[in-house]
Amino acid sequence: MASILRTWVVFSLFLGVFLAEIGICISAKVHIVYMGSATGEDPDGGLNRHHQMLAAVHGGSIEKAQVSHVYSYRHGFRGFAAKLSEDQASQIAKMPGVISVFPNAKRRLHTTHSWDFMGLAGDEATEIPGYSTSSQVDLIVGFIDTGIWPESPSFSDTDMPPVPARWKGKCQSGEGFNSSSCNRKVIGARYYMSGYEAEEDSTSAVSFRSPRDSSGHGSHTASIAAGRYVANMNYEGLAAGGARGGAPMARIAVYKTCWDSGCYDADLLAAFDDAIKDGVHILSVSLGPAAPQGDYFDDAISIGSFHAVNHGILVVSSVGNEGFKGSATNLAPWMITVAASSTDREFTSDIVMGDGTNFTGVSLSLTGMDASARIISASEAYAGYFTPYQSSYCLDNSLNGTKAIGKILVCRHAEGSTESKLAKAEIVKKAGGVGMILIDEADKDVAVPFKIPSAIVGTVTGDNILSYINHTSNPTSKILRAKTVLGSRPAPRVAAFSSKGPNSLTPEILKPDVTAPGLNILAAWSPAAVGNMQFNILSGTSMACPHITGIATLIKAVHPSWSPSAIKSAIMTTATILNKKHRPITVDPDRRRASAFDYGSGFVNPRRVLDPGLIYDLQPEDYKTYLCSIHYDEKSIRLITGDRSTCNETLPTVSDLNYPSITVANLKDNFSVKRTVTNVGKPSIYQAIVSAPRGINVTVVPNQLIFNSYGQKMNFAVHFQVAAPKNGYGFGFLCWKNGKTQVTSPLVVHVRSSDKGLMR
Ligand SMILES: *[C@@H]1O[C@H](CO)[C@@H](O)[C@H](O)[C@H]1NC(C)=O
Numbered sequence: 001m002a003s004i005l006r007t008w009v010v011f012s013l014f015l016g017v018f019l020a021e022i023g024i025c026i027s028a029k030v031h032i033v034y035m036g037s038a039t040g041e042d043p044d045g046g047l048n049r050h051h052q053m054l055a056a057v058h059g060g061s062i063e064k065a066q067v068s069h070v071y072s073y074r075h076g077f078r079g080f081a082a083k084l085s086e087d088q089a090s091q092i093a094k095m096p097g098v099i100s101v102f103p104n105a106k107r108r109l110h111t112t113h114s115w116d117f118m119g120l121a122g123d124e125a126t127e128i129p130g131y132s133t134s135s136q137v138d139l140i141v142g143f144i145d146t147g148i149w150p151e152s153p154s155f156s157d158t159d160m161p162p163v164p165a166r167w168k169g170k171c172q173s174g175e176g177f178n179s180s181s182c183n184r185k186v187i188g189a190r191y192y193m194s195g196y197e198a199e200e201d202s203t204s205a206v207s208f209r210s211p212r213d214s215s216g217h218g219s220h221t222a223s224i225a226a227g228r229y230v231a232n233m234n235y236e237g238l239a240a241g242g243a244r245g246g247a248p249m250a251r252i253a254v255y256k257t258c259w260d261s262g263c264y265d266a267d268l269l270a271a272f273d274d275a276i277k278d279g280v281h282i283l284s285v286s287l288g289p290a291a292p293q294g295d296y297f298d299d300a301i302s303i304g305s306f307h308a309v310n311h312g313i314l315v316v317s318s319v320g321n322e323g324f325k326g327s328a329t330n331l332a333p334w335m336i337t338v339a340a341s342s343t344d345r346e347f348t349s350d351i352v353m354g355d356g357t358n359f360t361g362v363s364l365s366l367t368g369m370d371a372s373a374r375i376i377s378a379s380e381a382y383a384g385y386f387t388p389y390q391s392s393y394c395l396d397n398s399l400n401g402t403k404a405i406g407k408i409l410v411c412r413h414a415e416g417s418t419e420s421k422l423a424k425a426e427i428v429k430k431a432g433g434v435g436m437i438l439i440d441e442a443d444k445d446v447a448v449p450f451k452i453p454s455a456i457v458g459t460v461t462g463d464n465i466l467s468y469i470n471h472t473s474n475p476t477s478k479i480l481r482a483k484t485v486l487g488s489r490p491a492p493r494v495a496a497f498s499s500k501g502p503n504s505l506t507p508e509i510l511k512p513d514v515t516a517p518g519l520n521i522l523a524a525w526s527p528a529a530v531g532n533m534q535f536n537i538l539s540g541t542s543m544a545c546p547h548i549t550g551i552a553t554l555i556k557a558v559h560p561s562w563s564p565s566a567i568k569s570a571i572m573t574t575a576t577i578l579n580k581k582h583r584p585i586t587v588d589p590d591r592r593r594a595s596a597f598d599y600g601s602g603f604v605n606p607r608r609v610l611d612p613g614l615i616y617d618l619q620p621e622d623y624k625t626y627l628c629s630i631h632y633d634e635k636s637i638r639l640i641t642g643d644r645s646t647c648n649e650t651l652p653t654v655s656d657l658n659y660p661s662i663t664v665a666n667l668k669d670n671f672s673v674k675r676t677v678t679n680v681g682k683p684s685i686y687q688a689i690v691s692a693p694r695g696i697n698v699t700v701v702p703n704q705l706i707f708n709s710y711g712q713k714m715n716f717a718v719h720f721q722v723a724a725p726k727n728g729y730g731f732g733f734l735c736w737k738n739g740k741t742q743v744t745s746p747l748v749v750h751v752r753s754s755d756k757g758l759m760r
Pocket residue numbers: 176177178179180181
């Protein structure tokens with residue numbers, strides 16, 4: 001009897017635990033509990049406190065608390081991630097010391113397409129003539145991404161000195177990765193997947209539970225910023241030649257947070273936390289939230305980068321690939337946010353029509369056609385229940401093989417579509433087609449490595465081809481092999497997919513900050529990824545971001561004492577708004593003239609960044625004042641910063657943050673913005689030159705600045721006065737000029753002067 005009873009008791013205990021587990025699985029989702037800056041006291045004790053907070057919402061059970069706990073963050077900032085129900089999350093949000101509790105959101109890599117490998121190599125950032133950047137061997141660049149393929153020649157450690165003493169990170173072993181995978185080039189590697197596994201079906205394929213890169217994205221971005229010189233880098237013979245990253249002798253630290261379907265906040269925060277402790281100098285983050293971005297302190301990248309910058313680490317991020325106005329992300333002023341542009345190199349395929357007309361498409365197709373073939377619109381080859389309209393998009397199974405066999409098909413790709421262009425060529429091939437012309441309704445110019453002769457054309461060329469088909473009794477065409485073309489069009493142009501301003505969160509801060517090559521970039525790849533290649537061509541603001549990371553590393557090598565914002569200012573104020581033909585930079589696809597919403601301060605100019613003359617500097621306290629000046633109260637600020645900060649200082653206007661660009665959000669009549677510049681050149685006299693936004697009078701006071709010494713600071717004010725009221729955005733620039741040096745800031749003014757005339 002007693003033994004039966006005991007059995008029952010034991011059984012019920014198991015059942016209890018079992019139900020609790022089920023409960024966690026069904027209703028609880030991973031949440032991040034963000035608790036501000038690390039204070040130094042109690043470095044490991046945080047874990048205890050986190051368990052107690054969790055136990056409090058789990059009816060006092062420490063076991064349940066432990067089961068629900070996912071991560072503790074305690075180096076760069078405080079907080080933890082845990083599986084919580086909505087109810088438990090809101091209970092924790094009310095506990096003392098908690099700043100925000102937010103769900104473990106998924107962030108996306110900023111490549112334009114997860115399937116198609118895209119793009120073409122551009123001006124590789126060269127080491128800068130006239131300066132020694134040899135101390136880049138002391139610099140450690142962290143990459144929060146999909147990991148690395150350490151055997152790639154881009155990551156060889158030949159001739160590299162021992163690992164810098166500053167380095168406190170580690171080389172974490174895992175599947176296909178052990179301590180000998182790291183070397184003097186890839187000095188550390190870690191991986192984070194608890195946040196991913198808590199959200200995704202555990203049966204979903206995870207390749208390499210280790211820092212090893214199965215996607216290619218992480219190897220690509222790391223090699224753009226800091227890859228070694230590789231003499232014979234090419235993509236199947238296209239874009240052949242030597243190539244290397246911006247700072248080839250800098251060290252790489254890998255933080256793998258992104259898995260097959262994306263990157264989760266809980267993992268991202270753990271990576272930032274470790275990177276701050278490990279001793280990286282610069283962090284490169286080619287990923288971000290979907291637009292519109294939420295509040296700064298509900299977003300792991302904003303939080304992680306805030307603390308990184310407060311520890312003197314520059315954070316470089318990508319603006320996103322959503323392309324439309326206001327889609328910019330990574331909006332915090334403490335990051336440098338990068339847009340993507342073309343270079344002067346393109347991959348094209350010629351299309352020769354039966355009547356002798358030639359068209360040019362964009363392609364990475366390695367096979368060309370020997371003879372012409374009949375060309376039809378894919379809508380003519382509709383199959384089964386598909387309508388001609390549906391078939392014109394070459395959807396899976398929508399093509400009738402009897403009609404398609406031996407022909408070139410003209411397919412469409414809708415603007416904003418997530419369908420794979422690569423897959424459409426496969427569908428055409430499966431239906432017996434011998435070639436494809438793809439009309440990209442978004443005209444993105446992104447080259448794709450099609451497996452059959454194919455080319456992408458814009459809507460204008462597409463209509464010409466369809467019209468030829470309509471008006472010819474036996475239309476034929478021939479698609480030639482892709483080739484590399486240099487200098488055929490003005491460059492750089494802002495890429496169609498590159499996300500645009502204005503800043504949807506804080507309109508007084510211009511985003512993006514700057515633009516860099518991000519269209520058709522050749523760099524290292526993971527042989528484990530699609531294509532089994534060592535190098536690949538990709539496009540995205542993901543590829544633009546590490547160009548700036550590499551350049552920032554060279555600046556840090558030459559000016560080791562410069563703050564993250566000084567480096568950022570140097571990159572921004574020396575950027576150019578003219579293309580290589582000295583005409584204003586334009587935006588694809590419609591070639592309109594670009595504005596600061598497309599490129600921020602302009603296209604990066606690596607030859608000028610080391611000698612910017614003046615800088616707009618910012619310290620961590622300034623970001624605190626900035627937060628006080630938007631909607632955060634003193635209590636939240638103290639929690640975020642972890643000190644006894646007060647909001648005794650606020651900016652008269654958010655536009656007064658000493659940013660290297662100047663934005664006025666709602667100009668009614670007149671408005672003044674203040675700035676402080678620091679001299680980082682020889683004693684000299686600067687004169688203000690203004691190009692005013694249309695309909696606005698701009699005055700700079702004083703309009704001359706005389707510097708006697710290095711490090712000297714001077715203040716000035718910019719007055720804006722509406723002269724010809726016209727609602728909307730206007731663009732201009734302010735340039736401080738001293739003969740050889742120009743320190744340029746974009747001026748962005750939003751006029752709202754005629755409110756009084758509007759019906760309310
Ligand atoms: C580490 O991996 C390499 C190859 O990936 C292998 O040759 C070596 O034996 C491994 N070392 C250890 C200690 O497992």
